[in-house]
Amino acid sequence: MSTIEQFDAIVIGAGIAGMYQLHRLRKLGMTVRVFETGDGVGGTWYWNRYPGARFDSESYSYGYSFSEEILKEWKWKEHFSPQPDNERYLNFVADKLDLRRDIQFNSRVTTARYLEDDNLWEVELEGGQRARARFLITAIGVLSAHNLPRIEGIDSFKGQSWHTARWPKTPVDLKGKRVGVIGTGATGVQTIQEVAKVAGRLSVFQLDPNWCAPLNNSPITDEEQADIQRRYPEIFQACASSFGGFVHNFQSRPFAEVPKEERLKLYETLYQDRGFSIWLGNFMEILMDPAANAEITEFISNKIRARVKDPATADKLIPKTHGFGTKRVPMETHYYEVYNQDNVELVHLPDNPIERITPAGVKTRDREYPLDVLIFATGFDAVTGAFKRIDIRGRGDQKLTEKWKNGPETYLGLQVSGFPNLFTLVGPHNAASFCNIPRCIEQNVDWVSDCIGHMLKTGKAHIETTAEAEREWTRHAYEVTQGLLLSNDAWFVDTDTADGIPRFLVYIGGTPNYRMKCDEVAAKGYEGFVLR
Ligand code: NAP
Numbered sequence: 001m002s003t004i005e006q007f008d009a010i011v012i013g014a015g016i017a018g019m020y021q022l023h024r025l026r027k028l029g030m031t032v033r034v035f036e037t038g039d040g041v042g043g044t045w046y047w048n049r050y051p052g053a054r055f056d057s058e059s060y061s062y063g064y065s066f067s068e069e070i071l072k073e074w075k076w077k078e079h080f081s082p083q084p085d086n087e088r089y090l091n092f093v094a095d096k097l098d099l100r101r102d103i104q105f106n107s108r109v110t111t112a113r114y115l116e117d118d119n120l121w122e123v124e125l126e127g128g129q130r131a132r133a134r135f136l137i138t139a140i141g142v143l144s145a146h147n148l149p150r151i152e153g154i155d156s157f158k159g160q161s162w163h164t165a166r167w168p169k170t171p172v173d174l175k176g177k178r179v180g181v182i183g184t185g186a187t188g189v190q191t192i193q194e195v196a197k198v199a200g201r202l203s204v205f206q207l208d209p210n211w212c213a214p215l216n217n218s219p220i221t222d223e224e225q226a227d228i229q230r231r232y233p234e235i236f237q238a239c240a241s242s243f244g245g246f247v248h249n250f251q252s253r254p255f256a257e258v259p260k261e262e263r264l265k266l267y268e269t270l271y272q273d274r275g276f277s278i279w280l281g282n283f284m285e286i287l288m289d290p291a292a293n294a295e296i297t298e299f300i301s302n303k304i305r306a307r308v309k310d311p312a313t314a315d316k317l318i319p320k321t322h323g324f325g326t327k328r329v330p331m332e333t334h335y336y337e338v339y340n341q342d343n344v345e346l347v348h349l350p351d352n353p354i355e356r357i358t359p360a361g362v363k364t365r366d367r368e369y370p371l372d373v374l375i376f377a378t379g380f381d382a383v384t385g386a387f388k389r390i391d392i393r394g395r396g397d398q399k400l401t402e403k404w405k406n407g408p409e410t411y412l413g414l415q416v417s418g419f420p421n422l423f424t425l426v427g428p429h430n431a432a433s434f435c436n437i438p439r440c441i442e443q444n445v446d447w448v449s450d451c452i453g454h455m456l457k458t459g460k461a462h463i464e465t466t467a468e469a470e471r472e473w474t475r476h477a478y479e480v481t482q483g484l485l486l487s488n489d490a491w492f493v494d495t496d497t498a499d500g501i502p503r504f505l506v507y508i509g510g511t512p513n514y515r516m517k518c519d520e521v522a523a524k525g526y527e528g529f530v531l532r
Contacts, residue, residue, distance in 0.1 A: 007031045009452075010123055010133040012112075012390070014103045015043015017425040017441045018139035019090065020064065023097050024449035028456060033131060034103040035123065041103065042090040043141055045083055048187070050164035050375070051174070052194030053083035056186065056215065056331040057436045058275055060228045061247045063089065065236045065442060070096060075225055079274055080217040080331070111391040112136055114420060119462055121421065134461060135452060137423045138387070142433045142506075143491070145385030149182065149378045153356040161374040164191060176200040177372040180362055182354075184210055185491075186330035188377030195375070196338040203369045205347045205354060205362065208489070209317050211300055211324040215331040216274045236439075245431075245439035245511045248281035255285035255292045267299045279329045286325055286485075293323040293485050300324045307336040314339075316348040327490040382491040383428045383505035384408060394419035404428070407494060407503030411465035411473045411528055412518055414448065420464035423448045429477040431514030434492060434506035443511075447518050451526060460531040469528030480509035 009025050011018045014036035025032045038046045055062055059076035073096075074089060081089075094100055108126040115122055121136035146165040148154065162168065164187045179199040181192050184206045196202050220228070228235070235247060242249040255263070263283070270278040278300075285292035301318050308314035317336065338344050352364045361371035381388065384404060392400040395418050403409060403418065410416050413430020414423055425444045426432040432440030455463060481504050488495070492506045507514060521527050 004122070004130045004132055005033070006120075007033045007131065007133040009033075009135040009137060010035065010121065010131060011137045011139055012109050012123070013043060013139035013141060013144075014038070014041045014094075014099075014105075015046070015139060015141055015144075016064075016090065016438050017141075017445060018043070018137075019094060019097075019099055020066070020442065020445045021137055021139055021425065021448070022099055022102055024445055025452070026102070028449065028453050030452075030456075032102050033133070034099075035107040035109050035125060035131075036103055036105050037108040039105045040087075040091070041094045041099070042087045043139075044143065045086040045090055047144070047165050048167070049083050049087070049169065050162075050167040050187065050191050050377075051172075052190035052192075053164075053187075054078075054190065054217075055080045055086065056275060058247050059220075060232070061235055061239050061436060062438050064093060064438065065232070067096075071232050072229070076220055076228075078217055078219055080215055109390055111393075112422075113393045113397075114395060114422070116395055119421070135421050135423065137425060137448065138390075138427070139425045140386035140390075142383050142386075142426055142437070143380040145381040145389055147378050147381055147385075148376055151354055151357050153358055156359050157357050157361070157371075157374055158359040159361075159372045159374060161376070163376040163378065164188075165380070172373075174198050174373060178361075178370060179203070179373045179375065180205060180369060180371040181375045181377055182362075183207075183377035183379060184330075185377065185379055186210075186328065187379070189330040189332050189335050191375060191377050193333055193335045193338055196341055196344050199343060202338075202344045203347055203362070203371070204344065205349055205364075206316070207349045208321055209319045210327060210330050211297070211319055211322075212330045212332040212335050213278045213300065214271065215333050216272065217333060239436060239439045240515070241512055242280070243284075243510045243512075244276075244280055244434065245436035246276055246280055248276050248279075250280065250284040251282060253283075255283040255289065258283075260295075263295065264299065267296060271299075271303065275331060276329065279325050282325075288483055288485060290323075290485065293325070297324040304336055309340045313346055316346055316351075321489065322487040323485060326485050326487040328492075379491055383433055384494065387424075387427075392419070392422075394422070405498040406501070407474075407497055408505060409470055409474045411470045412514075412521065413473075413477075413507055414444065414518075415463070415465040415470075415529070417465050417467045417470045420462050423451075428505050429474065429507045431507045431509070431511045434508055435511050440511055440514075443515055443518070447522065450522060454522075454526070455531060458531075462532045463526070463529050465529050473528075476509070477507050478504060480507070484508060 008030035009032045011034040059081040111124045120132045122132045146163045175198045178201045180203045182205040286296045305314045352366045362369045408428030413427045495502045
């Protein structure tokens with residue numbers, strides 16, 4: 001019988017969250033093993049290496065903030081850094097903190113069981129290896145379980161084909177090729193604008209278009225670099241006090257108190273500004289008041305019409321089902337101009353649905369599109385998808401996904417009743433799942449580490465949220481979505497519940513409120529948790 005290794009903590013995932021969690025637990029003197037499916041660190045930035053992948057957060061607001069040394073030594077090259085640099089950065093951090101010796105790569109966790117009699121978690125990996133630990137911490141990502149569409153004949157295609165989240169490490173030459181991209185979310189938009197530069201012919205298969213806005217990226221000059229280095233504390237403070245953990249925060253003046261002419265000038269300025277300015281630096285009312293939303297929606301529609309030469313194509317690129325900002329806004333660089341190129345065609349699926357994928361390409365109702373390469377930018381089974389891929393069982397062999405069949409139930413998005421000593425970093429109903437993610441990851445990891453540190457100091461070996469605290473938090477997580485103009489048809493809503501009622505998967509009460517609540521819980525001796 002093979003031996004079962006035992007650790008103080010097991011962390012699943014070596015992305016931004018898992019890496020920092022390992023570092024913090026080591027500081028507590030704990031033995032830790034991280035299991036990672038990939039063969040390198042980086043999580044999202046390891047897997048998503050598709051053409052054009054880059055941050056939509058300002059680079060200097062995205063890196064870890066906990067280490068002066070890392071902040072000083074790493075210099076971001078662009079305001080919105082591309083994937084190769086982001087992966088390099090995370091490898092730099094892994095080296096700097098000597099993380100790799102506690103990470104087991106090429107290791108997919110398939111099951112995790114709470115052994116009640118021993119108060120231990122036991123995980124099993126693909127291949128049968130098992131390991132045990134007092135604490136189990138999932139750092140498995142919000143957008144890591146990728147979705148392939150259910151289209152007839154998907155396996156029959158004879159050309160090259162990848163989901164964007166499984167793009168190969170070896171270079172792919174798309175020059176002169178006939179390329180198809182299915183999906184026009186943030187990933188599709190980044191891919192399309194890059195592939196259009198080289199493809200012989202690019203066919204974009206679009207269901208519901210998205211409201212996209214300019215990223216306004218540029219290289220970071222030496223002067224800017226010096227300024228960023230000086231202003232790091234200020235930048236992180238701005239993120240900590242903003243709604244979504246970004247450098248952008250909503251306008252302080254109410255929409256109704258600003259004359260329309262001034263509002264339109266402001267939209268113009270924000271449209272020329274970097275990143276999410278136009279969305280999260282706008283009036284908050286655009287996400288609450290239908291009239292305010294209609295105004296910004298019209299402004300962005302006019303931009304699309306001005307940028308796309310063919311009015312019929314422009315019309316197809318303008319969303320009709322939802323207003324601007326009610327889904328996460330894809331950030332673009334000359335995306336709309338791509339449709340002015342001769343080598344690009346927009347296939348609007350509501351008019352011309354895909355019937356099947358054939359060995360030669362994509363067959364829609366009207367015709368077949370022959371392709372050399374087919375790219376699926378079809379998104380993810382978000383937030384809970386990564387949990388569904390692991391058979392997680394708590395007390396009484398209760399299955400986590402069964403407990404969550406009508407939407408997630410958690411306390412602070414960090415713990416689940418019936419699953420003692422399990423912490424879910426960036427879990428459902430956790431502010432980190434709808435945030436400039438590293439900012440919230442650091443908060444999550446710091447909170448969990450402090451909590452475990454407190455347990456070690458006070459001789460506690462068991463922590464579990466109460467069903468009552470969980471019920472109240474779940475109620476609150478849904479309550480804060482009331483009055484917000486958020487689309488029910490976005491990745492952050494689970495529409496596949498057992499009772500058929502769509503449920504929000506993320507916490508949208510704002511990151512400052514979330515942090516305050518977590519701090520308050522800790523200050524009150526971990527109110528809502530039972531520690532023994
Ligand atoms: P997504 O927003 O869920 O978009 C998936 C796209 O695939 C949608 O356009 C969807 O159409 C389409 N689709 C799905 N099934 C389809 C089918 N059967 N046939 C045709 N089209 C289909 O996923 P994503 O683009 O990967 O983005 C998810 C999130 O990842 C973003 O919102 C963002 O938070 C994050 N992200 C961030 C960055 C960054 O810069 N840091 C980059 C990329 C992504 P419908 O919408 O009509 O269903």
